Amino acid sequence: MAHFTVKEYFIAVHANFSEKDSSCLIAESCLGYLLQFTAHDSLNDENINNFQLASYAATYWTDHARDAEQVTRSQK
DSSP: OOOHHHHHHHHHHTTTSOHHHHHHHHHHHHHHHHTTOOSTTOSOTTTGGGOHHHHHHHHHHHHHHHHHHHHHHHHO
């Protein structure tokens, strides 16, 4: 979601905020955002432009969850 240097900045400044933590937080945030669309067909082609983060969240939340899982597995 942000440029690589932003990621590096946050890792450096918040040394105890791990890559796993950030991936989990992004995945959870994406899912939380998507859960606000409770009405049937509330995310359709007509209104997706009104909720541009929804497209990102729906597309990439699994990538962020997978990243968190891979970091966890590599730490074992």
